[in-house]
Amino acid sequence: MENKCKRAYITTPIYYVNDVPHIGHAYTTIICDTLARYSRLIGLETYFLTGTDEHGQKIEEAAKKRGKSAQSYADEISGKFRALWDEFEISYDDFIRTTDERHKKGVQKAFEVMYNKGDIYKDMYEGHYCVSCESFFTQNQLIDNEYCPDCGKPTNIVKEESYFFRLSKYEDKLLEWYESKENCVLPKGKKNEVISFVKQGLKDLSVTRTSFDWGIKLPKSINDPKHVMYVWLDALLNYITALGYGDDEKLMKFWPATVQVVGKDILRFHAIYWPAFLMSLDLPLPKHIAAHGWWTRNGEKMSKSKGNVVNPKEVADAYGLENFRYFMLREVPFGQDGDFSQKALMDRINSDLSNDLGNLLNRVLGMSGKYFDMQIDSKDVEKFHKKELDEANAIFDSLQAFIFDMQLNRYLENLWRVLTIANQSIATYEPWAKMKEGKKDEAMALVALVANLLLKTAFYFHPVMPKTTQKIASVFGIKIDNDNYKKFIEDKTLLETTTLEKIPPLFPKIEKILMASPEPTTNKETPKEQIKESKDEGIITIDQFFQTKLKIGTILEAKEVEGSDRLLLLKVDLGEEKPRQIVAGIKSYYSPDSLIDTQVCIVANLKPAKIFGHKSEGMLLAAKDKKSLTLLRPETKVKSGTSVG
Numbered sequence: 001m002e003n004k005c006k007r008a009y010i011t012t013p014i015y016y017v018n019d020v021p022h023i024g025h026a027y028t029t030i031i032c033d034t035l036a037r038y039s040r041l042i043g044l045e046t047y048f049l050t051g052t053d054e055h056g057q058k059i060e061e062a063a064k065k066r067g068k069s070a071q072s073y074a075d076e077i078s079g080k081f082r083a084l085w086d087e088f089e090i091s092y093d094d095f096i097r098t099t100d101e102r103h104k105k106g107v108q109k110a111f112e113v114m115y116n117k118g119d120i121y122k123d124m125y126e127g128h129y130c131v132s133c134e135s136f137f138t139q140n141q142l143i144d145n146e147y148c149p150d151c152g153k154p155t156n157i158v159k160e161e162s163y164f165f166r167l168s169k170y171e172d173k174l175l176e177w178y179e180s181k182e183n184c185v186l187p188k189g190k191k192n193e194v195i196s197f198v199k200q201g202l203k204d205l206s207v208t209r210t211s212f213d214w215g216i217k218l219p220k221s222i223n224d225p226k227h228v229m230y231v232w233l234d235a236l237l238n239y240i241t242a243l244g245y246g247d248d249e250k251l252m253k254f255w256p257a258t259v260q261v262v263g264k265d266i267l268r269f270h271a272i273y274w275p276a277f278l279m280s281l282d283l284p285l286p287k288h289i290a291a292h293g294w295w296t297r298n299g300e301k302m303s304k305s306k307g308n309v310v311n312p313k314e315v316a317d318a319y320g321l322e323n324f325r326y327f328m329l330r331e332v333p334f335g336q337d338g339d340f341s342q343k344a345l346m347d348r349i350n351s352d353l354s355n356d357l358g359n360l361l362n363r364v365l366g367m368s369g370k371y372f373d374m375q376i377d378s379k380d381v382e383k384f385h386k387k388e389l390d391e392a393n394a395i396f397d398s399l400q401a402f403i404f405d406m407q408l409n410r411y412l413e414n415l416w417r418v419l420t421i422a423n424q425s426i427a428t429y430e431p432w433a434k435m436k437e438g439k440k441d442e443a444m445a446l447v448a449l450v451a452n453l454l455l456k457t458a459f460y461f462h463p464v465m466p467k468t469t470q471k472i473a474s475v476f477g478i479k480i481d482n483d484n485y486k487k488f489i490e491d492k493t494l495l496e497t498t499t500l501e502k503i504p505p506l507f508p509k510i511e512k513i514l515m516a517s518p519e520p521t522t523n524k525e526t527p528k529e530q531i532k533e534s535k536d537e538g539i540i541t542i543d544q545f546f547q548t549k550l551k552i553g554t555i556l557e558a559k560e561v562e563g564s565d566r567l568l569l570l571k572v573d574l575g576e577e578k579p580r581q582i583v584a585g586i587k588s589y590y591s592p593d594s595l596i597d598t599q600v601c602i603v604a605n606l607k608p609a610k611i612f613g614h615k616s617e618g619m620l621l622a623a624k625d626k627k628s629l630t631l632l633r634p635e636t637k638v639k640s641g642t643s644v645g
């Protein structure tokens with residue numbers, strides 16, 4: 001991201017509406033939200049776009065499977081994305097849907113421009129198509145002659161009349177672009193992959209389909225009603241139709257995009273097709289296309305069929321939205337994959353946020369309260385702490401480069417070095433000793449140094465944790481906004497004499513894992529994580545053991561969970577008023593009928609979780625190795641609800 005111009009245009013990919021939002025979508029959106037908040041804070045006029053991708057065969061099939069019309073299904077899921085972003089307080093300026101009239105109009109206009117230029121021609125397409133990736137492949141790109149090289153699912157053979165975009169014509173121009181603009185595709189390793197792909201030669205791209213209907217029709221001037229537009233052509237154009245392409249109003253103001261963040265799986269579309277389309281439209285190219293890595297679970301791709309998808313709302317509800325934002329941005333270097341684990345999330349909250357940041361704030365409040373009646377005065381900071389101040393300012397000044405290079409984790413890592421300086425200076429200068437020695441002005445200078453460093457940190461940290469940092473700044477009576485950014489960050493002003501306001505602790509320690517895992521019975525991680533929590537290498541006390549309430553339950557009902565090859569939905573009597581509903585990953589080992597009226601051992605005090613859309617109110621215990629699984633049961637039948645222990 002660059003800051004030479006006064007404007008910033010930041011985009012997320014538009015999300016397919018074949019599925020509800022998951023942690024991967026939240027990750028892309030949170031990265032962009034952070035960039036947008038940063039741009040606004042430093043005073044750039046910012047436009048942040050997100051939205052949903054609603055056409056194509058994949059959506060048409062998903063809607064059909066649920067007995068809904070494509071439009072009503074798209075309305076429903078698009079609404080869920082929007083509702084989640086609103087709940088997550090994502091600061092988007094526009095939410096585009098590819099079913100919006102403004103979008104359809106712009107796409108038809110773009111098609112017409114490309115066609116009239118001679119960049120689109122009609123021919124026959126013969127090859128393979130992956131509906132899941134909405135992507136064309138040649139026979140020799142497939143795995144075992146059949147499977148998609150990107151997602152591994154079976155492909156379809158397609159033979160149909162199609163319009164083609166002359167992608168091959170833009171091969172050299174694309175290579176020139178990669179060469180002349182060093183950071184046009186980030187990170188650099190990914191850019192090199194794109195370059196070698198293009199160097200292997202680009203084939204013209206099929207940009208219309210005739211075998212289904214759920215898409216944008218060709219412009220009337222072309223008069224070929226059986227064709228609908230290929231969903232990637234339709235979708236990529238959202239980045240300009242949202243700005244008014246076709247109406248041309250705002251377009252020139254925000255285009256070209258400052259940064260377009262995408263996942264690594266869709267980089268090819270954004271770093272090859274998209275700039276080629278733009279060249280054909282004679283529009284400038286985006287400044288940066290930045291590709292992030294994937295979140296995995298126990299090293300595996302998340303997928304509905306594995307039942308291991310992490311629901312971002314559940315994580316935010318359990319651990320706090322802003323803590324979750326911080327974790328996602330800090331934990332993984334941009335561009336690399338990261339494994340989601342509650343243990344890692346807890347560690348970040350407890351160590352970085354609670355210990356480093358929260359404690360520092362408490363210490364400032366404590367010291368100013370104890371020695372100075374809650375006042376701080378910066379007049380002697382330069383005199384006694386020029387070294388620490390200069391060191392911290394050098395770090396602050398280096399931070400922006402990390403944002404512009406999309407290295408958000410390093411931005412945060414370096415910001416934390418300032419907290420280390422602050423914490424260390426308390427240890428080194430011991431203000432309590434200075435007070436005893438009667439050196440009140442020195443003690444005040446130290447407390448004021450730390451207060452100023454904390455306030456400046458809050459500004460730099462604001463785009464990641466907007467509300468929390470606002471609370472930190474409120475301790476010093478300051479509002480985080482662009483005016484104060486200029487004052488405290490650009491002009492490096494120190495706080496005037498201020499009476500500090502006490503606030504409740506911002507980062508209470510998290511003592512134990514708060515969410516039931518998305519994998520109830522075959523969970524490889526949770527038990528290990530819980531054991532790691534004990535300081536004595538896996539040894540727990542009897543009290544810790546009895547925190548887990550184990551009970552015998554009788555299975556009343558069992559049925560398959562639609563769409564899952566692992567899960568069964570059970571109703572289990574635990575001797576309570578109502579039977580519990582439990583989702584268990586035992587379908588490969590037990591038929592539903594064989595379970596009815598049998599007894600099982602249940603973890604009865606797990607926080608309920610939503611698995612595959614079903615509430616799960618407990619977990620079955622089983623002995624398990626790689627090949628087999630057997631449920632733990634009482635030797636003889638006992639009353640439902642009998643305690644185990």
Ligand code: MSP
Pocket residue numbers: 012013014015016023024025027028053235236237238261262263264265266293294295296302
């Ligand atoms: N509709 C297309 C994008 C069109 S943009 C013109 C699409 N949609 S998607 O919903 O499948 O994916 C949207 C984004 O979510 C992609 O950037 C993708 O990389 C990201 N993620 C999906 N699963 C992910 C993880 N498990 N981890 C991180 N991000 C991943 O592709």
